[in-house]
Amino acid sequence: MGEVELSCRAYVKMYLHASLFPRCSINGLLLSPSSQGGAVLITDCVPLLHSHLSLAPITQLALTQVDVWCSQTQQRIVGYYQANACIADSSPTPCALKIADKIAEQFSSAVLLMIDGAKMSPDDRVPPIVMYERKDSRWTLKDKHTIMLRQWEETRAIASQILETGDHTLLVDFDTHLDDITRDWTNQKLNNKIAELASPANGNV
Incomplete structure (x- = not known):
């Protein structure tokens, strides 16, 4: 596998998901445009759970719904993210x-x-992520370069x-959606907020 590029939207939503549930293990799916080739460009993510990560029926339900939504929006699931409840542990769980x-x-x-x-402080100068790729039927650390x-x-x-503004509470994961189905797990409000802050008018790219 070659290069992996992580978009601002995808990173910010993962970061906020972990920040919203700091004492929980959280997970989600990584998305990419379905027609994209070459490098893996992760443009978005879908926050899934913040409790009972190993509960297979809920995970399967979420995967099915996200898959259907991706087919409607010309996206595909290209990866998975997780943060463990123990901040000192960033190893993949079973x-x-x-x-x-x-x-x-x-x-x-x-x-x-x-x-x-352990590296999620706003002052940290490098992204607090550890990425793995699948080689020879095993998940191995990916070259940071x-x-x-x-x-x-x-x-x-x-x-x-x-x-700081408290807008991270806009984030809705699939767990929250199951508790209140009127809440949007595709996170359009949060996506718009991130796009607004990232716009050239705000001095960002």
Whole structure:
């Protein structure tokens, strides 16, 4: 597998998901345009759960609904992310490996991304992520030099600003949607907020 590029929207939503549930393990799916080739461009993510990550029926329901939505919006599931409840532990759990394996069956260049809770301070100068790729039926650490997050300083500033204003509560994961089905797990309101902050009018790209 070659380079992986992570968009501002995808990173910010993962960061906010972990920040919204700091004492929980959280997970979600990574998305890419369905027609995209070459490098894996992760343009968005769908926050899934913040409780009972290993509960198979809920995970399967979420995967099915996201898959249908992706087919309607010309996207595809290209990876999985997770943050563990223990911030000192950023290793993939059996649950993470199982779901990532399932995604890799449909997309051979799938990525598994673990959020490093110990490095989630707004002052940290590098993204708090650890990425794995599937090689020879095993998930192995990916070379950091092949992972790109363009405009990292701006992306970090946007994530911090949304936290400071309390707008991170706009984020709706699939768990929250199941509790109240009127809440939008595709997170259009939050997507618009991120786009607004990232617009050239605000000095960002």
